[in-house]
Amino acid sequence: MTTTHEAGPETNAGQPVVPPGRLKVFLGAAPGVGKTYRMLDEAHRRTARGADVVAGFVECHRRRHTEAKLDGLEILPPAAHEYRGGRYTGLDREALRSRRPQVVLIDELAHTNVPGDGRHPKRWQDVEDILAAGIDVVTTLNIQHLESLSDVVEKITGVPQRETVPDEFVRRAHEIELVDIPPEGLRRRMAHGNIYPPERIDASLANYFRPGNLIALRELALLWLAGRVDEALHKYRTEHGIGDVWETRERVVVALTGGPEGETLIRRAARIAGRSAGGELLAVHVTRSDGLAAGVSHAALAVQRALVEDLGGSYHSVVGDEVPTALVDFAMAENATQLVLGTSRRRRLERFITGRGIGETVVALSEDIDVHMVTHERAGHGRLLPSRRRTLPTSRLIAGPVAALLLPLLLTLALDRMRGTLNLTSEALLFLVAVVGVACIGGVVSALIAALTAALLLNYWFMPPIGEFTMNDPDSVLALVVFAGVAATVAAAADRSLRLSRRSARATAEAETMSSLAGSIVRGDQTIPALLQRTRETFGMDTVELVPEAPGTGAGTDSGRRARGEADRPLVVTAGPEAFLVLRGRTLPSSERRVLAAFAAHVGAAVERARLAEAAAEVEPIKAADRLRTALLRAVSHDLRTPLAGALASVSSLRNQEIEFSAEDRAELLASAEVSLNRLNRLVENLLDLSRLQAGALTLDLRATTLEEVLPAALDSLDLAPEGGPAIDVQNLESVPALQADPPLLERVLANLVGNAVRHAPADRPVLVTASALTGRVEIRIADRGPGIAADDRERAFEPFQRLGDRDNTAGLGLGLALARGLTEAMDGTLTPEDTPGGGLTMVLSLPVATAAAGLIRPIDLA
8 A cells, every 4th residue: 555645846935945855654564564675675676767776774684585685785884883882883874965865765764863873863853854955765664653653552562662753754755655464474474584583483473473463553554544545535636626525434524513412422423433444533513603503512512522532533613604504515525424413402393483404404415425313312402492693594584474473363262262361461461472472483574563463453352342443442542552562662672682692692603713713823733734724624615725916807817707607716815915815615604704804814924924934044144144254354354464464574574675684584584474474375265265165165076085195284284383382193094994085175174173282282292193993984083181172162162263262362263173164074074072081172073984986076065
């Protein structure tokens, strides 16, 4: 099983950058499934196609079939490191940087590096750097080393997993290939001695490699990779605008209202999702002022969200005026196969009056999605009447006038049978109650119709003389007018109260959505892709894009839109200067666009933060250059003037015709001028080399170089005092092999390091220069017995124009160590300071041993 992901080259501030390398991971359920063997097979396949492949670090574990696969591949010598008395080998990052192949094989991605052997504690972090340098990496990984599954594997096998890799890093791989083998086949391979040596076979088969453990690990690997495949499928469906449900796996969406039935629905949906391997549970809450949002409890939603996450599901919140449409749109966007709803909490009378509810509407809209209506203890026990929207639905617009005519008639028939039991006042109050009920159903207009009908019936049937409309009596007329006025006033007040309740509920829903967004930002989901994904999910859109300019609105574009229909027109929302959100999908009502504007503001703020960070990153090199320029001017004003003044004084004295110099004095003046000019020449050369190094314009001639031919020239170039200064003791140069370096630059590095040691060493203690070979590298040590450098100041010592502890501030610009480290790193070496035993400072210069690859002339690659 293989998954792939394509990524294009990135840009920074409009400038092209080196495209990152591609990562391929061979994933296995357990050791011994054949990951390394498949990786080497992949290397041979790429080599046959002409790719430059190097085996950077491959662990064969003495498996003969795997070792045979190394034949024909270039192998990078491993780096050796000592730790707590032991000797360990690992990836030689410096040699890899020098070799710079197209593809490198790095086994065991989760491996922990030997402490102190490099920049990163974990191998996957080294791989991250290698990818950033544009080198493709092929690696291996076992499922138990994924960070999200380490605790699960420990429960299954009883073995704690101390080496883990973040899932997010592995998911970024361009290709993940599962190396699969049935458990019995793996156990046979173990029994035949193809995995572990004979003394470990019985214990392994009885513990970690038990059949149950291997089955569980295999299932974990398959399910994790299936999730990775699902991400690729979702991306493909989105890019190609595919809205139909593809039943590739069971996805169960459960609709939550915030009511007490939520936990019942969640557990039922979890059982449905658990019936098939790889089933996924998604809980969704629609925030709006009616339907599912009626009677919402935020505390209950928080509890239900926690339950969903405990059951391995995910919680989502979307905005929608039409709850059924919002639910179905969300389910289709997530490629859901089943939708779980609770049966209606409305009473029978309410369902009769208001028509079909959300469940029936969802069933009608669901198309290929199966809908489960789950009964619960709150079914049929909701409020008598639902909250209404700003405009009444058609069913209630019809039901209101009908109720305005029928309810007074039915009440009249009931009171006629009870004639003589109640007085006129009680009968009038009952009619008033009927009018208020009609107002709740159909609004003010229906209430006025009911009030008029009730007044006429009350006058005809219950006010003397009974059976006649009496309008001559002023008291009767006043009573009817007051009754109608009171009925209309009460109806208007009830209608207004319901409208205000709807507005309050709507505001609460919007506040809940914004609170959820703010919470996600606080939890760290504030990156622009995360905000765009949340916007798409919340508003149920097909796609949400962030573009630097709004789509064109020319005449041709408008005519094309009219030809396609308004439904295809994208919604464009301004998120800030040169930042626009383009949403494609359903049409959003104005109430939801207010919330969308807030989302756009968050996206705009994130874009602005990204721009500021980018601007700050661009300014930092300028600030560094400015600091360097300022320090250069300050140093040049003094340090270049000193040798120049000495040479000028000597030459001026020699040219003075009025003074007669002896041959000895003339020779001394000439020597002084020569020393000053040589010092001036070295200072200028250091400045030029440092500037070329920082600009990346220094060309290297790397070839096999021996210390015997370089070190004497470096020592001869130093202005060493004939007496009164420390001696230089050179040892063990003959025993080391040739190293790969640029001879003139190595001479400059050694001269700077030895000169720095001589300046700080006491006169009676010699400077020691030694060399030794260690695992493909040569280490040159220059040790002095001077005051040394404090640990906190050691990195500062390699900055330009730093002269920490110099006793003579006229000795130079403070460029020696900065230039030495820069030239060393350009030659794929390292320069690190250490304490000299007994006091002082030791500079350790490490360079690779010369190989067949030496002799290359190439410019420095500072990337």
